Amino acid sequence: MMRIIAMINQKGGVGKTTSVVNIGAGLARLKQRVLLVDLDPQAHLTYSLGVRAEELDTAVYDLLKGEATLEETLLTAHGLKLIPSSIDLAAAEIEFSTEVGREAFLKNVLQQVNEVDYVLLDCPPNLGLLTLNALTAAGEVLIPLQAEFLSTKGLQQLLAMVEKVNQRVNPGLAIRGIIATLYDQRLRLHNEVFENLREHFGKMLFRTFIRRNVALAEAASFGQPIFEYAPNSHGARDYAALCKEIKTMGK
Ligand SMILES: Nc1ncnc2c1ncn2[C@@H]1O[C@H](COP(=O)(O)OP(=O)(O)OP(=O)(O)O)[C@@H](O)[C@H]1O
Numbered sequence: 001m002m003r004i005i006a007m008i009n010q011k012g013g014v015g016k017t018t019s020v021v022n023i024g025a026g027l028a029r030l031k032q033r034v035l036l037v038d039l040d041p042q043a044h045l046t047y048s049l050g051v052r053a054e055e056l057d058t059a060v061y062d063l064l065k066g067e068a069t070l071e072e073t074l075l076t077a078h079g080l081k082l083i084p085s086s087i088d089l090a091a092a093e094i095e096f097s098t099e100v101g102r103e104a105f106l107k108n109v110l111q112q113v114n115e116v117d118y119v120l121l122d123c124p125p126n127l128g129l130l131t132l133n134a135l136t137a138a139g140e141v142l143i144p145l146q147a148e149f150l151s152t153k154g155l156q157q158l159l160a161m162v163e164k165v166n167q168r169v170n171p172g173l174a175i176r177g178i179i180a181t182l183y184d185q186r187l188r189l190h191n192e193v194f195e196n197l198r199e200h201f202g203k204m205l206f207r208t209f210i211r212r213n214v215a216l217a218e219a220a221s222f223g224q225p226i227f228e229y230a231p232n233s234h235g236a237r238d239y240a241a242l243c244k245e246i247k248t249m250g251k
C-alpha cells in the first residue's frame with residue numbers, strides 16, 4: 001500500500017521542505033522506496049537534493065499539464081525518486097484555475113506511480129490550487145509548526161481547508177500529525193507554547209520535536225539530506241526518530 005503524505009502549512013519557513021527531504025531520506029534508510037514531489041515554484045526541495053531546477057527540460061508543471069510523461073520527469077537523487085519543480089510552476093495557479101478537474105491533476109499523475117512505498121508532497125506556503133492538488137491526492141497530512149510564530153488562526157484556516165477537502169473531494173484524507181519544528185528548548189516561550197499544543201492536540205502532536213540545528217540548513221545548501229551531510233547531528237537524530245514514529249503509524 002503506497003502512502004501519500006502532504007506536508008502543509010501556508011506559513012513560510014516553518015520546515016516543510018526540510019521535513020520532506022529528511023523524512024524522505026530517513027524512510028529510505030528504513031528500506032522504504034520513496035518518491036518526493038516538489039509542488040513549490042521556488043523549487044527549494046529540488047535544490048535541497050542538489051538538482052539545479054533552472055537546467056531541467058521537464059518538471060512537475062509539464063507533467064501536471066499533460067505535456068510530459070512521468071518517465072520524462074522523474075529523477076533520482078541521493079537514493080530518492082524526485083519529481084522536480086521549476087519556476088514555470090508559478091503560472092499554474094492562474095493557468096489551471098479555469099480548467100475542469102483542476103484539483104485532481106496531481107492525483108491522476110500519481111495513479112501511474114508504482115514500486116514506491118511513500119510519496120511525500122512538498123507544498124508552497126499558501127492554500128492555493130497546488131496545495132489543493134496535494135490534499136486531493138494525499139491520504140495523510142503532516143503539519144509542521146514553528147513554535148515562536150504559532151498562529152492559531154492560521155492553523156484553524158488550514159484545518160478548515162483539510163476538512164472541506166475531506167467532505168467534498170477526498171473522504172480518505174486524514175491529518176496524521178503535527179510536527180514541532182525549529183524547537184529551541186532553551187526558550188521558555190517554546191516550552192509554554194508546546195505545553196499548550198500538547199493540551200490542545202494531544203496525540204496529534206508527534207512525540208519527536210525537531211530541534212533547531214544549523215546543520216539542517218547547511219545540508220540543504222550543500223544539496224544533501226542530513227544523514228549524508230551530518231549523520232551525528234541533532235537534526236539527523238530527530239528526523240530518524242520522527243521517521244520511526246511515522247512508519248509505525250502504518251496505514
Ligand atoms: N530544524 C531546523 N534547524 C535549523 N534550520 C532549519 C530547521 N528547519 C529548517 N531550517 C531552515 O529554515 C529555513 C526554512 O525551512 P524550510 O525551507 O524547510 O521551510 P518551508 O516551510 O519549506 O519554507 P517555504 O514555506 O518558504 O517553502 C531554511 O533555510 C531551512 O534550512
Ligand SMILES: [Mg+2]
Binds near residue numbers: 040122
Ligand atoms: Mg518549502
